[in-house]
Amino acid sequence: MCGIIGCTGVKCAAKTLYRGLEDLEYRGYDSAGIAVLDCGGIITVKRKGRVAALLPAIEELGGTTGIGHTRWATHGRPSDANAHPHTAGAFSVVHNGIIENYAELKKELADEGCTFFSQTDSEVVVHLLNKYYRGDLKEAVLSTVRRLRGAFALCILCKDYSGFVAVKYCNPIIVGTGGGALFAASDMPALCGLAENVAVMQDGQIAFAAEGKITFCDFSGEAASLTFSTLPVSARPARLCGFPHYMIKEINEIPAAIKATASAFTSENCAEKLARIQKKRGGFTDVVVCGCGTAFHSALAAAYCGEELLKIPVRAETAGEFRYRKSSAGAGTLFIAVSQSGETADTVEAARAAKRLGACVIAVTNVAYSAITGVADVVIPVRAGVEICVAATKSYCGQIVALALTFASLCQSSSALKSMLKELKTLGAACSAAITDCRVEDVARACASSSGVYFIGRGMDYPVALEGSLKLKEVSYVPGEGYPAGELKHGTIALIDGGTLTVAIITDKTLGEKTASAVEQICSRGGRAAVVCFKGCAPLSLKERAEFFIEVPACSACLSPAVSVIPLQLIAYRTAVILGRDPDKPRNLAKSVTVE
Numbered sequence: 375m376c377g378i379i380g381c382t383g384v385k386c387a388a389k390t391l392y393r394g395l396e397d398l399e400y401r402g403y404d405s406a407g408i409a410v411l412d413c414g415g416i417i418t419v420k421r422k423g424r425v426a427a428l429l430p431a432i433e434e435l436g437g438t439t440g441i442g443h444t445r446w447a448t449h450g451r452p453s454d455a456n457a458h459p460h461t462a463g464a465f466s467v468v469h470n471g472i473i474e475n476y477a478e479l480k481k482e483l484a485d486e487g488c489t490f491f492s493q494t495d496s497e498v499v500v501h502l503l504n505k506y507y508r509g510d511l512k513e514a515v516l517s518t519v520r521r522l523r524g525a526f527a528l529c530i531l532c533k534d535y536s537g538f539v540a541v542k543y544c545n546p547i548i549v550g551t552g553g554g555a556l557f558a559a560s561d562m563p564a565l566c567g568l569a570e571n572v573a574v575m576q577d578g579q580i581a582f583a584a585e586g587k588i589t590f591c592d593f594s595g596e597a598a599s600l601t602f603s604t605l606p607v608s609a610r611p612a613r614l615c616g617f618p619h620y621m622i623k624e625i626n627e628i629p630a631a632i633k634a635t636a637s638a639f640t641s642e643n644c645a646e647k648l649a650r651i652q653k654k655r656g657g658f659t660d661v662v663v664c665g666c667g668t669a670f671h672s673a674l675a676a677a678y679c680g681e682e683l684l685k686i687p688v689r690a691e692t693a694g695e696f697r698y699r700k701s702s703a704g705a706g707t708l709f710i711a712v713s714q715s716g717e718t719a720d721t722v723e724a725a726r727a728a729k730r731l732g733a734c735v736i737a738v739t740n741v742a743y744s745a746i747t748g749v750a751d752v753v754i755p756v757r758a759g760v761e762i763c764v765a766a767t768k769s770y771c772g773q774i775v776a777l778a779l780t781f782a783s784l785c786q787s788s789s790a791l792k793s794m795l796k797e798l799k800t801l802g803a804a805c806s807a808a809i810t811d812c813r814v815e816d817v818a819r820a821c822a823s824s825s826g827v828y829f830i831g832r833g834m835d836y837p838v839a840l841e842g843s844l845k846l847k848e849v850s851y852v853p854g855e856g857y858p859a860g861e862l863k864h865g866t867i868a869l870i871d872g873g874t875l876t877v878a879i880i881t882d883k884t885l886g887e888k889t890a891s892a893v894e895q896i897c898s899r900g901g902r903a904a905v906v907c908f909k910g911c912a913p914l915s916l917k918e919r920a921e922f923f924i925e926v927p928a929c930s931a932c933l934s935p936a937v938s939v940i941p942l943q944l945i946a947y948r949t950a951v952i953l954g955r956d957p958d959k960p961r962n963l964a965k966s967v968t969v970e
């Protein structure tokens with residue numbers, strides 16, 4: 375989603391904002407822009423494309439106060455005109471979110487004589503501010519936010535105000551102070567090196583930042599307060615450190631993510647917290663595990679493992695479906711929301727919906743201060759570290775670990791949790807071996823020249839097949855599907871020909887024999903096949919039948935996706951590179967989707 379930033383009291387606003395925007399670029403890269411207060415007026419620079427496109431134009435900009443934006447287009451195609459900031463009259467605005475009632479507001483404002491220069495929903499905000507401005511900035515901001523429906527994080531400049539205003543409603547914004555300057559940004563890493571102390575704004579709050587001081591009020595105008603704390607070291611923005619892309623760097627960080635997630639589970643007493651809530655609730659009748667995209671795939675894998683451990687119904691659902699469905703979830707339900715960012719609108723709203731139904735809500739997230747943590751009864755940390763590549767890799771493996779530990783704790787067998795924690799001590803080494811030993815280049819070349827790539831698996835390997843397919847599609851744009859191995863012959867096999875490649879995942883010996891039959895059926899129809907399997911799991915015949923054969927170290931079923939996914943992530947990465955795509959910033963995507 376879009377990234378926004380504001381600053382005041384710095385030496386050179388444009389340079390400070392530019393630096394922050396570089397760290398926010400993973401949130402969207404359709405266009406970028408900066409507005410600064412200089413010589414009593416507002417100067418705006420905005421360009422279609424990446425943040426770097428701004429560089430030549432900002433060299434000459436002066437001013438110590440400004441706002442910046444990096445855009446993931448929702449309303450209006452990527453263009454200079456649709457880029458933020460939107461400036462009109464006394465105001466300039468950057469916006470992250472969606473103004474749902476923008477069409478009616480736009481008509482009203484146009485009828486009153488406002489001229490619109492963009493197709494965005496956001497531009498109504500700047501015109502509303504001008505409409506309500508009679509010299510009282512606070513009144514204008516309050517009147518404006520009360521007219522808006524939807525989700526909005528805003529940074530606002532007014533030519534008569536020496537600082538900036540930040541507004542938070544349903545989209546994240548963090549304010550910071552440091553070295554006499556004041557800041558606001560969509561996430562903490564963008565404030566690193568700028569702010570020393572930070573505070574996470576709450577929904578319905580407005581911050582007025584000027585002359586070294588930030589004051590807060592709510593949408594009714596009442597004064598509000600926020601507690602500042604030192605910017606956490608964990609929020610340090612990631613750097614490439616010699617790797618060509620964040621995607622491969624983050625795959626290499628999987629062992630560390632697994633280790634840190636397992637140790638946070640213990641050090642933050644998660645098993646005890648889960649036992650307490652389980653007791654308080656008198657046990658659970660069923661479990662729903664929910665997420666979007668990759669987080670849904672880890673939810674699905676966890677549901678397989680959870681049902682086996684808990685022996686009660688455990689199902690996975692995509693958050694976008696759950697939030698609008700008439701669900702039978704109730705007071706006996708445990709609802710587990712899985713989200714790397716903790717800000718995905720569908721997941722946060724699904725968790726709120728579950729809460730309204732009386733369910734107990736657990737959040738499994740990589741971002742400690744995210745919106746989902748405010749909804750949850752218990753937070754289970756993923757400690758994958760900042761993930762920059764739009765394609766999730768290390769956070770997926772962290773989620774698999776956090777969810778497996780959650781279910782092992784809830785099943786109330788101390789031996790299940792103990793043996794999982796013991797296994798986790800060596801899982802990192804298995805992942806490291808998979809990362810260094812897997813030879814994926816030939817498979818990646820085959821993917822790059824395929825008309826379609828199909829990933830198949832049974833049991834725990836099916837969610838991994840879905841994840842392998844998503845990863846390949848999102849970074850290389852090669853089409854394909856993830857499928858339960860047994861389902862292929864019920865329709866999709868019609869697509870198999872010599873131009874297609876099927877990747878079979880096998881981490882269970884018994885199920886492996888069944889998946890092997892599917893591979894036979896594919897090869898008999900001229901399709902090419904690759905097998906990714908745990909050592910010793912695939913039937914011998916497969917080694918001869920499949921064109922490509924990749925083995926990784928074996929581990930227990932619940933944790934298996936954290937290892938078996940690695941070759942698939944590597945295949946997706948190499949395919950993207952072979953095809954000349956940017957794996958870190960795939961087209962049309964953004965890292966965290968904070969709108970519907």
Ligand code: AGP
Nearest residue numbers: 667668669713714715718765766
């Ligand atoms: C993963 O590679 C994708 N970029 C995407 O599916 C992502 O997992 C999804 O948008 C959910 O994000 P979250 O984990 O931050 O909620």
